[in-house]
Amino acid sequence: MSISYNSFCDDFYVDMYINTRFDLPSDRDILLAFFERIKKQFPTMTALNRDGTEFCLEEAPGAGQSRWVSVDIDRLGAGCVNPASFQQAFELQKFVIGLVPYMLGIRSLDIESLDLTFGMDFDYAGNHNEIIAEALFGGSAFSKIFDNTGAGPLNLSPSVILALDDDCSTRARLAVEARTDETEMRSGKFDSDKPISLYLTVRQYPRSGQDFEMESVFNKLCGLVVEFMDDKVVPNIVMPLTNAIAHRR
Numbered sequence: 001m002s003i004s005y006n007s008f009c010d011d012f013y014v015d016m017y018i019n020t021r022f023d024l025p026s027d028r029d030i031l032l033a034f035f036e037r038i039k040k041q042f043p044t045m046t047a048l049n050r051d052g053t054e055f056c057l058e059e060a061p062g063a064g065q066s067r068w069v070s071v072d073i074d075r076l077g078a079g080c081v082n083p084a085s086f087q088q089a090f091e092l093q094k095f096v097i098g099l100v101p102y103m104l105g106i107r108s109l110d111i112e113s114l115d116l117t118f119g120m121d122f123d124y125a126g127n128h129n130e131i132i133a134e135a136l137f138g139g140s141a142f143s144k145i146f147d148n149t150g151a152g153p154l155n156l157s158p159s160v161i162l163a164l165d166d167d168c169s170t171r172a173r174l175a176v177e178a179r180t181d182e183t184e185m186r187s188g189k190f191d192s193d194k195p196i197s198l199y200l201t202v203r204q205y206p207r208s209g210q211d212f213e214m215e216s217v218f219n220k221l222c223g224l225v226v227e228f229m230d231d232k233v234v235p236n237i238v239m240p241l242t243n244a245i246a247h248r249r
Helices: 028-041 086-103 128-137 141-146 182-187 214-248
Strands: 011-020 045-051 054-059 066-071 075-081 111-122 159-163 170-177 196-204
Touching: 011 086, 028 045, 028 054, 028 066, 028 086, 045 066, 066 086, 075 086, 086 214, 111 214, 128 141, 128 196, 128 214, 170 214, 196 214
Parallel strands: none
Antiparallel strands: 011 075, 011 111, 045 054, 054 066, 066 075, 111 196, 159 170, 170 196
């Protein structure tokens, strides 16, 4: 099944992070063996980089698409940019989940949480705060606060965290991030390279008395994030944003 989210934004990405209680291996041979196994499955992932304590195996962007896997002190990540299908969006993450118990020693007791994020970037060479205020706060009580003679909100990046079950072990965080800064607002010259970003992250914490089965948890989060996107985020957040941007261009 193709992903329709790409049509609403300039870039769409899917990121997974496994957060651990214990430090992950930093041994050279262990990490090289792990990254080489991923490269064998995904031959276009050939660039291995280091940034401080983080090691990252990346794919050179092609036609706007790319994959990556990273290992940091207590966090492992995997993601892709502009996947063409749900299968492509999740296949790398699922492959990594299958490797980490054996190659990096990540077990159920070690897991602090597992995150799955859908992200969207919207290019707009203008005041991000104005667009967000118009699209998401028009007609609300907050719109009265914005109605003043000054330059308007300096930083409007709304976010909310929701508990998706009774024990609060499954949570969703929705955030819209503006990148317009004070200097741009004063000068009236806005950076066209900085997008408005939207992030929907669903996080699963371990439940008391239950093993943390990474594969089943990841599959559950995939269903939750797609359902949340389709039912809540796209019609109520994404569409108003894209419409407001289109009217300003």
